[in-house]
Amino acid sequence: MTAYDVALELDCRDLPCPMPVIELARHLGDVEVGRLLAVVAHDPAAAVDVPAWCRMKGQDYVGADTAADGAPRHVVRRLS
Amino acid sequence: MTGPVAREGDLDSASSAPLHPAARDVLLAALDRGYADPRRLHRPGREARLLLDNAREATADALGVRPDEVTFTPSGTHAVHLGLLGLVRGSRRGDVVVHSAVEHSAVRHAVAWGARGAEVGVTGEGRVPLGELEQGAIAPEVGVVALQTANHEVGTVQDVGGLDLPDDVPLFTDACASMGRLPLPDGWAAAAGSAHKWGGPAGVGVLLVRKRARWRSPFPADDRVDERSTGFENVPSVLAAAAALQAVVAEREEVNARQHALVDVVRRRVAKEVPDVEVVGDPDRRLPHLVTFSCLYVDGEALVTELDRRGFGIASGSACTASTLTPSHVLEAMGVLTHGNVRLSVQRDTTRADVDAFCDALPGLVAEIRARVGL
Incomplete structure (x- = not known):
């Protein structure tokens, strides 16, 4: 179930690694600082790579929940 | 002593070394x-x-x-x-x-x-x-x-x-x-x-x-x-x-010291010359001959392929290079980036010139692959 109120959700369900993280980087600027951005991805690497990306790029990894259809969703807060 | 040496550019001894x-x-x-x-x-x-x-x-x-x-x-x-x-x-x-x-x-x-x-x-x-x-x-x-x-x-x-x-x-x-x-x-x-x-x-x-x-x-x-x-x-x-x-065993003191220094060169140069890269594993208490790093926004398979085209044989723990199509469970357990991953392991006869050639080629290749996706 969706647990977080996100400002923008990126549909990366059918994208292979590393496209979900690339989409995240491309759209970070689309939300205001302090707001949440989510990436929905079936790619099993995303569960590791989204938190790792946050650590490397100084963003906040909020956590994971699931989209309405049950797909894994990774939530990030823009810090800068 | 004569005998087989690693093919030039084979930086994957951890997968298999040529016959001693x-x-x-x-x-x-x-x-x-x-x-x-x-x-x-x-x-x-x-x-x-x-x-x-x-x-x-x-x-x-x-x-x-x-x-x-x-x-x-x-x-x-x-x-x-x-x-x-x-x-x-x-x-x-x-x-x-x-x-x-x-x-x-x-x-x-x-x-x-x-x-x-x-x-x-x-x-x-x-x-x-x-x-x-x-x-x-x-x-x-x-x-x-x-x-x-x-x-x-x-x-x-x-x-x-x-x-x-x-x-x-x-x-x-x-x-x-x-x-x-x-x-x-x-x-x-x-x-x-x-x-x-x-x-x-x-x-x-x-x-x-x-x-x-x-x-x-x-x-x-x-x-x-x-x-x-x-x-x-x-x-x-x-x-x-x-x-x-x-x-x-007889030669390991000399070989290990040399390989440890070569891997130090790779660790240092990659971290310094490739933007958005994560060099992982213990920098000191480690095997002498291998190093792993991951490049953000880079497709591991593309990186292996491009390096091979330039004569460098390296392994990758990225999902897209694995038979299982899942990321390396080692990188996953460590919580480090799994995509754009390279495992480089020097051979017994790898030289400083070999690792420098790799380090010289890498930043341009990574930039080229990132440019394909506009990053």
């Missing part, structure tokens, strides 16, 4: 002298038996163990399966194996097949906290603890000798990544190694079982020379593997 020059003549001679059945009492049989016994003694000597603790197997993987599951079978406590999250897939598959697993996590550098393994070992029904000597993907050396386990919980150590290169740690009941990783021929694994260990074969028995192994002995290859092992 010291092993080549031994192998060729043993192909002629060691073909017979070492159990037969006739002259050719006795000749093969002599070579097999020589291989066992040389291997024991190189590793600092007793000859009757050495068993040759058809692969390192088989040595892992036999060693680990044999301890499980011999346990009086139960069939739970407490193991780290970064064990080789051979350990994980063995546990999935013939035991029950209890996994212990690792630090960001891939180090296994001994306290957690020790804590896990106390639980009822724990028969065995499994901890690698060093990690095959990121190079971090584990403190195997520092483990303090209950007397009736034996330790299995997968030494495939380090055997020959580093001395064996203390404290294990069974250990496994793989000859093609130290410059012996493929098709030879080494299983070590301590004299007093409770080990029972987990597989059907056979009536061969060594009761722990099955199938016809590969006498020429085990003799060549033993010769390579002796040579590697």
Whole structure:
């Protein structure tokens, strides 16, 4: 179930690694600082790579929940 | 000494090293002298038996163990399966194996097949906290603890000798990544190694079982020379593997220092010259010959392919390069970036010029692959 109120959700369900993280980087600027951005991805690497990306790029990894259809969703807060 | 050297640009010794020059003549001679059945009492049989016994003694000597603790197997993987599951079978406590999250897939598959697993996590550098393994070992029904000597993907050396386990919980150590290169740690009941990783021929694994260990074969028995192994002995290859092992042990002080310095060059240059890169694993307490790093926004398969086109052979733990299409469980357990991953491992004859050529080529390639997706 969706647990977080996100400002923008990126549909990366059918994208292979590393496209979900690339989409995240491309759209970070689309939300205001302090707001949440989510990436929905079936790619099993995303569960590791989204938190790792946050650590490397100084963003906040909020956590994971699931989209309405049950797909894994990774939530990030823009810090800068 | 003449002999095969790694193909130029092959920076993947951790997957397989070319035959050590010291092993080549031994192998060729043993192909002629060691073909017979070492159990037969006739002259050719006795000749093969002599070579097999020589291989066992040389291997024991190189590793600092007793000859009757050495068993040759058809692969390192088989040595892992036999060693680990044999301890499980011999346990009086139960069939739970407490193991780290970064064990080789051979350990994980063995546990999935013939035991029950209890996994212990690792630090960001891939180090296994001994306290957690020790804590896990106390639980009822724990028969065995499994901890690698060093990690095959990121190079971090584990403190195997520092483990303090209950007397009736034996330790299995997968030494495939380090055997020959580093001395064996203390404290294990069974250990496994793989000859093609130290410059012996493929098709030879080494299983070590301590004299007093409770080990029972987990597989059907056979009536061969060594009761722990099955199938016809590969006498020429085990003799060549033993010769390579002796040579590697004899030269390791010099080779390790050189390789450690070369890997330091790669670690330093990659971190400095490639933007958005994560060089992982313990920078100091590590295997001398390998390093792993991950490049943000880079497709691992594209990177391997582009490096190969420029003459560099490297491995990758990224999902898109794996048969399973899942990311490396080692990188996952460490919580480090799994895509755009490269594992570079220098060969015995890799030079500073070789690693500099790699480091010179890498930033441009990474930039080119990133440019394809507009980053």
